[in-house]
Amino acid sequence: MSSAFNAIDCDVHPTVPDMKALLPYLDDFWRETVEERGINSLETVTYPPNAPLSARPEWRSRNGRAATAASELTAQVCDRWRAELAILNCLYGVGLLFSEDMAAAFTRALNDWVAKEWLDRDPRLRASIVIPMQNTEHAVDEIERCASDRRFVQILVLAMQETPLGRRHLWPIYAAAERHGLPLGIHAGSTYRHSITSLGWPSYYIEDYASHTQAFQSQVASLVCEGVFAKYPGLKVVLIESGVTWLPGFLWRFSKFWRGVRSEVPWVDRPPAEIVRDHVRLTIQPFDAPGDPDEVERVIDHLRSDAILLYASDFPHWQFDGDETLPAGIPAALRRRILVDNPLATYDRLQSR
Amino acid sequence: MNIEVRPGERAPERAKARVGIFDCDIHPKSSLEDLRPYLSNRWWDYLQTYGQRQRHGYVKGFPYPKSQPLASRRDSWPPDGGLPASNLDFMRQQHLDLYGIEYGVMNPLSPTGQGEQNDELSAAMAFAANEDQLARWNAREPRLKASVVIPYENSELAVAEIRKRAGDRRFAHALFLSRTSELLGKRRYWPIFEAAVEAGLPVGVHVFGSSGRPMSNTGWPSFYIEEITEHSASLQASVASLIVEGVFERYPELKIVLIEAGFAWIPALGWRLDQNWKRMKDEVPHLRRAPSEYLRQHFWVSTQPMEEAEDPDHVIDVMEWIGWDKILFASDYPHWDFDDPFTALPPSLSEERRNQIYSGNAKALYRFD
Numbered sequence: 001m002s003s004a005f006n007a008i009d010c011d012v013h014p015t016v017p018d019m020k021a022l023l024p025y026l027d028d029f030w031r032e033t034v035e036e037r038g039i040n041s042l043e044t045v046t047y048p049p050n051a052p053l054s055a056r057p058e059w060r061s062r063n064g065r066a067a068t069a070a071s072e073l074t075a076q077v078c079d080r081w082r083a084e085l086a087i088l089n090c091l092y093g094v095g096l097l098f099s100e101d102m103a104a105a106f107t108r109a110l111n112d113w114v115a116k117e118w119l120d121r122d123p124r125l126r127a128s129i130v131i132p133m134q135n136t137e138h139a140v141d142e143i144e145r146c147a148s149d150r151r152f153v154q155i156l157v158l159a160m161q162e163t164p165l166g167r168r169h170l171w172p173i174y175a176a177a178e179r180h181g182l183p184l185g186i187h188a189g190s191t192y193r194h195s196i197t198s199l200g201w202p203s204y205y206i207e208d209y210a211s212h213t214q215a216f217q218s219q220v221a222s223l224v225c226e227g228v229f230a231k232y233p234g235l236k237v238v239l240i241e242s243g244v245t246w247l248p249g250f251l252w253r254f255s256k257f258w259r260g261v262r263s264e265v266p267w268v269d270r271p272p273a274e275i276v277r278d279h280v281r282l283t284i285q286p287f288d289a290p291g292d293p294d295e296v297e298r299v300i301d302h303l304r305s306d307a308i309l310l311y312a313s314d315f316p317h318w319q320f321d322g323d324e325t326l327p328a329g330i331p332a333a334l335r336r337r338i339l340v341d342n343p344l345a346t347y348d349r350l351q352s353r
Numbered sequence: 354m355n356i357e358v359r360p361g362e363r364a365p366e367r368a369k370a371r372v373g374i375f376d377c378d379i380h381p382k383s384s385l386e387d388l389r390p391y392l393s394n395r396w397w398d399y400l401q402t403y404g405q406r407q408r409h410g411y412v413k414g415f416p417y418p419k420s421q422p423l424a425s426r427r428d429s430w431p432p433d434g435g436l437p438a439s440n441l442d443f444m445r446q447q448h449l450d451l452y453g454i455e456y457g458v459m460n461p462l463s464p465t466g467q468g469e470q471n472d473e474l475s476a477a478m479a480f481a482a483n484e485d486q487l488a489r490w491n492a493r494e495p496r497l498k499a500s501v502v503i504p505y506e507n508s509e510l511a512v513a514e515i516r517k518r519a520g521d522r523r524f525a526h527a528l529f530l531s532r533t534s535e536l537l538g539k540r541r542y543w544p545i546f547e548a549a550v551e552a553g554l555p556v557g558v559h560v561f562g563s564s565g566r567p568m569s570n571t572g573w574p575s576f577y578i579e580e581i582t583e584h585s586a587s588l589q590a591s592v593a594s595l596i597v598e599g600v601f602e603r604y605p606e607l608k609i610v611l612i613e614a615g616f617a618w619i620p621a622l623g624w625r626l627d628q629n630w631k632r633m634k635d636e637v638p639h640l641r642r643a644p645s646e647y648l649r650q651h652f653w654v655s656t657q658p659m660e661e662a663e664d665p666d667h668v669i670d671v672m673e674w675i676g677w678d679k680i681l682f683a684s685d686y687p688h689w690d691f692d693d694p695f696t697a698l699p700p701s702l703s704e705e706r707r708n709q710i711y712s713g714n715a716k717a718l719y720r721f722d
Binding site: 051052053159160161162163164165166167190193194195196197198199200201202203204205206207209210211213214215217218219221222225226243245246248249250252253254255256257258260261262263264265273286288289290291295298301302304318319 | 420532533534535536537538539564566567568569570571572573574575576577578579581582583585586587589590591593594597598615617618620621622624625626627628629630632633636637658660661662663664667668670671674689690
């Protein structure tokens with residue numbers, strides 16, 4: 001079956017133009033709330049709209065925005081880079097809201113907007129179910145509501161949350177994910193419950209963006225240590241826009257400490273590095289590559305897995321120039337696995353087109 | 354790691370076969386009583402009544418209970434009944450003499466007043482900890498060099514403590530704990546870097562301490578294993594901050610030693626910062642070079658807890674990317690994750706590399722000879 005594909009793009013971003021776009025998907029109360037209270041935009045500073053990283057210059061339209069319509073995105077991602085399927089990860093800031101009720105309503109609207117304005121318009125598109133992490137019951141409800149639409153292929157949460165993701169009060173979400181064959185996608189970003197580094201607010205955006213990898217380290221440690229994978233052996237986790245090269249060194253330290261103090265977490269019954277290779281995947285942009293392709297090859301070797309990387313362009317974020325969607329130095333034998341085989345093995349729902 | 358060490362079985366011949374070891378991280382233990390001669394009555398009485406308040410909730414002990422008492426090797430409790438690393442003779446027998454330590458840098462962790470909520474008390478305790486290192490340790494055992502413990506949350510008081518010690522070659526570096534209340538590159542800490550450069554002292558940053566903020570940027574983890582794993586992630590933020598804020602443009606002589614933080618994350622952090630700097634140089638016009646170049650030039654790393662990859666050659670790759678001249682051996686005596694100087698480094702390293710890491714790099718950095 002995999003021969004039918006050239007590539008599957010596991011991370012692309014549809015842009016919500018403003019709150020008006022979601023009004024048709026809200027009930028009267030929430031529509032009135034948006035208008036009466038002047039809620040115009042939920043864009044987040046994770047991607048300041050005009051910052052170079054937020055959209056590559058040539059992909060911005062005259063108003064400075066990129067990827068506000070399905071055709072804009074598929075022209076680049078599917079037509080030019082020959083991805084037969086692309087997974088939409090919508091990063092509109094519903095996850096930052098403090099009201100559980102507002103979060104649930106806006107998140108429902110967002111998922112419905114994605115289904116109607118994007119999935120219905122191009123059969124090559126798939127999407128993640130954004131879930132309201134403000135309330136576990138609401139999150140499970142949203143999974144149940146959307147899961148019957150097989151075009152939704154994973155659930156999506158931001159990397160920086162109020163509590164680490166392994167914590168037990170969140171487990172009903174993972175039970176639902178496992179039940180429906182939906183990987184848990186963790187995407188770069190913050191709900192801004194804490195400072196964006198664990199030592200406070202940095203002065204520069206470059207530091208903000210670098211800090212996401214720190215959250216991914218904490219989330220992997222939490223999911224493993226709390227025993228999520230022991231409880232839900234079918235659960236897969238995809239780290240999206242996480243960077244890649246931080247992973248081996250993190251696993252060395254984590255596995256070494258596990259050998260020293262594993263009696264604290266007796267349900268972690270084998271080295272964390274093994275658990276991560278079995279359950280966790282990473283999208284390939286950004287890779288955070290060393291400058292030299294030979295060094296890239298060495299880092300790939302450090303990962304000790306040909307199944308762990310998934311192709312992603314991260315469109316429209318500016319992670320690479322030209323058409324260099326994969327970092328130079330990826331061994332030829334691995335390319336096909338990254339482009340097609342690994343995404344298919346990760347996302348059960350992609351296999352039935 | 355946490356194994357019984359049997360002195361005498363293998364030490365004599367192996368110790369001779371090696372250059373003297375420069376151990377960059379030893380934790381001598383003092384009690385509050387030991388600091389008393391150097392504390393005013395005002396602060397001694399205060400400590401008796403109100404105790405320390407160190408940006409976490411407990412009067413005694415740690416927010417994340419350690420894996421064993423005082424995080425110390427179970428064989429490190431001295432025969433006199435005192436605390437691990439509180440007895441110099443036993444430390445000599447179990448560590449300094451056994452392994453042929455030529456120099457050791459003392460990084461006292463508590464009680465030192467670092468991170469204390471009250472700045473004046475923090476400064477008083479730092480002064481006392483420094484006097485105690487000289488009197489009870491260095492004076493009796495000159496191989497042990499002291500750290501200038503500083504009350505880093507108040508730069509004025511920290512600068513004063515550094516100036517008191519400037520020119521005193523018994524001190525190796527000015528010491529921070531990594532869990533500062535703000536990122537290390539922030540302007541509030543710059544006077545401390547300036548004073549360290551003026552005094553010709555590197556700045557050591559040892560993991561732990563209490564920031565008052567959650568241990569991760571996604572909140573408080575549940576377990577000690579997460580806390581110790583995440584100290585490297587926490588420090589990554591401060592290393593990025595030091596570079597991106599332009600601290601090394603302002604203080605080109607500044608040298609930072611990262612202690613007990615692991616080192617395998619260093620190259621990837623540099624690659625990530627470089628990648629984003631290339632597209633967003635306009636945000637940080639004060640940087641004249643790629644972030645990874647500041648990382649390569651201004652940072653040293655200590656080895657313990659030694660990185661252990663499933664394939665040992667992978668660690669060698671990382672050491673090469675960091676730079677063979679920047680890696681310093683550390684044992685972390687007497688803590689449970691102590692690295693044995695005889696066996697810690699990957700066996701395939703050449704004699705030249707081993708000598709650099711065990712001694713040459715630290716001698717060039719600290720210049721005690």
